[in-house]
Amino acid sequence: MNIAVCVKHIPDPNVPPQMDGKYLKREGIQGVLDPGDEFGVEAGLLLKEAHGGEVTLVSMGPAAAQEAIRRGLSMGADKGVLVTDDTLKGADALVTARVLAAAIKKAGQFDLVVAGVESTDGYTGTMPGSLAELLDLPQVTFAKTIEVTDGTVKVNRQTAEGYHVVECSLPALLTVTAGVNEPRYASFKGIMAAKKKPVETWSVADLGLAGEDVAIKQDVAGQTPAEERKAGEVITDDGSAAKRIADFLQEAKVI
Amino acid sequence: MPTIWVYAEIDNGKLDPSSLELATKARELGDVEAVVLGPGATEAAARLGEYGAEIVYASDDQVYADYVAQPHVHALTELIGENAPDMILFAMNYDSRDIAGRLSARLGSTLMSNVLEIESVERAKTAIIGGTIIVDVALEGAPKILLARAKSFVAEPLEGGEATVVPVETTVPEEAKRAKRVERHEEAATGPKLEDAPVVLSGGRGLQGPDNFKHLEDLASAIGNTAVGATRAVVDAGWVPYSYQIGQTGKTVKPSVYIAFGVSGATQHIVGMKGAKRIIAINKDEEAPIFQISDLGVVGDALKIIPQLIEEVKSRKG
Structure with missing residues (x-):
């Protein structure tokens, strides 16, 4: 089975983020493959190992987003596609979905399109639904477990009070939670092999998109620092912290 | 209009x-x-x-x-x-x-x-x-x-x-009937609901293992009217059911007091709890981002503090 996995290159979440004017700074900084997407790549690789086929990584971002694709390739994916274009700076979730949908259509025929439930930098959390609609695919989302048999995908879908079992026929779009598997580390061999794997770079024009397709319909009109919470006190536990916390609970009248 | x-x-x-x-x-x-x-x-x-x-x-x-x-x-x-x-x-x-x-x-x-x-x-x-x-x-x-x-x-x-x-x-139309819910599982929780409880205790990786969540439940009983939640990392690791998850994918809580035990404070967790009226955080790492939004931060071992706090709460409640 052929699988497309959406991946995003994001500013390293362990480094304090910087702004570049109105937007999050994405160029000239330390970037990583979104940790949430590692679970998508791993899900793709496990399905490929069980059912054969190829895993193609699809991404949109600045040129540096190649690094995220290389990382997925070094884990074992077969090839990559990066859509990069100056006009996409500040793209909203819908434009992102349109670009990824067009790239997936151009890249081939897929039984499954996989994405994380949300990105770690923007956490909009709705792009996969838009992508499913644009590709006319059913969606099985928030997967905690994945089972593919005889052309059907079945998942345990996380809910507020537990989980639902949801299934549909392939082709389909699947979103994975961070708990779905244990992403593998790239081996040295994998890192070397990744350097030779094909990565195509496409522009918006290469995808046949123009005008209204990529018109961004929301923009940052202004920004202000959030009202900070009252600066709290930080103490080091010397054996009396439990008493301090209990005092606090009494002041708050909860005990 | x-x-x-x-x-x-x-x-x-x-x-x-x-x-x-x-x-x-x-x-x-x-x-x-x-x-x-x-x-x-x-x-x-x-x-x-x-x-x-x-x-x-x-x-x-x-x-x-x-x-x-x-x-x-x-x-x-x-x-x-x-x-x-x-x-x-x-x-x-x-x-x-x-x-x-x-x-x-x-x-x-x-x-x-x-x-x-x-x-x-x-x-x-x-x-x-x-x-x-x-x-x-x-x-x-x-x-x-x-x-x-x-x-x-x-x-x-x-x-x-x-x-x-x-x-x-x-x-x-038939073509819109594709992804089908075939089973529903609810993880019945005891005690007050996470979304409604005036006090929420949450546990993160710092609790080191699923068994230690029991101590949080004990503390919740001691305080009373208190619910226990968890970070995504802990839910993903299978320590507690999905229904415990607080954060972006998960529940939003707005209690009067929120106490975070061994929670570092990743953004996807913060969005689910930053509306709490008062926040207490206990973490071994003094650099943990959760301290930046806490009213009272304690640099220390949550596993040591929990039993002491249970005793302290019990004695004060009489």
């Missing part, structure tokens, strides 16, 4: 309480109407009316409970075509996220999530970078699709509010 729609989620006949918060907010922006799809919808319409919805488009059809997202998008698209609302508000829930994403693509409408405040049909606010920067966003086109987290607004009934119920009579 612009027309503001509220998409009110219903599951097992239970109306999502966030829909009442959204209806209350919508009253400031324009004429309020609501859409509710699934068994129990007609009954729930009255409640939406009490919170300001003048018209409620409702269908009790089982198809909306059985299949994910696509039937809802089909019905919404027809309704929107006939009625042309200016804005549609969704809660940031599992089903609503799936539906809103698809709807945005179907209509070509821009979508904004994690909305904190709505100024008008052209302007809304969200927070970025761990909630440190508030961004004012200008929105174009119609209808705009907005998703807000639970408890972003306070639900207040409208005196004399009453809805006219308009039945949704569309036939959902």
Whole structure:
């Protein structure tokens, strides 16, 4: 089975983020493959190992987003596609979905399109639904477990009070939670092999998109620092912290 | 006056309480109407009316409970075509996220999530970078699709509010019946609900293992009227059920006191608890980001402090 996995290159979440004017700074900084997407790549690789086929990584971002694709390739994916274009700076979730949908259509025929439930930098959390609609695919989302048999995908879908079992026929779009598997580390061999794997770079024009397709319909009109919470006190536990916390609970009248 | 729609989620006949918060907010922006799809919808319409919805488009059809997202998008698209609302508000829930994403693509409408405040049909606010920067966003086109987290607004009934119920009579086509819910599992929790409890204790990786969650449960019993939650990392590791999860994917809590044990404070967790009135954090790492939003931070070992705190609370309560 052929699988497309959406991946995003994001500013390293362990480094304090910087702004570049109105937007999050994405160029000239330390970037990583979104940790949430590692679970998508791993899900793709496990399905490929069980059912054969190829895993193609699809991404949109600045040129540096190649690094995220290389990382997925070094884990074992077969090839990559990066859509990069100056006009996409500040793209909203819908434009992102349109670009990824067009790239997936151009890249081939897929039984499954996989994405994380949300990105770690923007956490909009709705792009996969838009992508499913644009590709006319059913969606099985928030997967905690994945089972593919005889052309059907079945998942345990996380809910507020537990989980639902949801299934549909392939082709389909699947979103994975961070708990779905244990992403593998790239081996040295994998890192070397990744350097030779094909990565195509496409522009918006290469995808046949123009005008209204990529018109961004929301923009940052202004920004202000959030009202900070009252600066709290930080103490080091010397054996009396439990008493301090209990005092606090009494002041708050909860005990 | 612009027309503001509220998409009110219903599951097992239970109306999502966030829909009442959204209806209350919508009253400031324009004429309020609501859409509710699934068994129990007609009954729930009255409640939406009490919170300001003048018209409620409702269908009790089982198809909306059985299949994910696509039937809802089909019905919404027809309704929107006939009625042309200016804005549609969704809660940031599992089903609503799936539906809103698809709807945005179907209509070509821009979508904004994690909305904190709505100024008008052209302007809304969200927070970025761990909630440190508030961004004012200008929105174009119609209808705009907005998703807000639970408890972003306070639900207040409208005196004399009453809805006219308009039945949704569309036939959902076969091609929209694809992703099917075949089983439902609820993880029954004891004690107060996480979303409603005045005190919430949450555990993260710092608790080191599932067995230590039992100590948090003991502390919750000692304090009383207290619920226990967890970070995504801990839920993902299988230490506690999914229903414990607080954060972006997970629950939003707004208790009077929130105590974080061994929680570092990743953004996706913070968005689910930063509305707490008071925050206490206990973490071994003095650099943990959670300390930046805590009223009382304790650099120390949560596993040592929990039993001491249980004793302390018990003795003070007598």
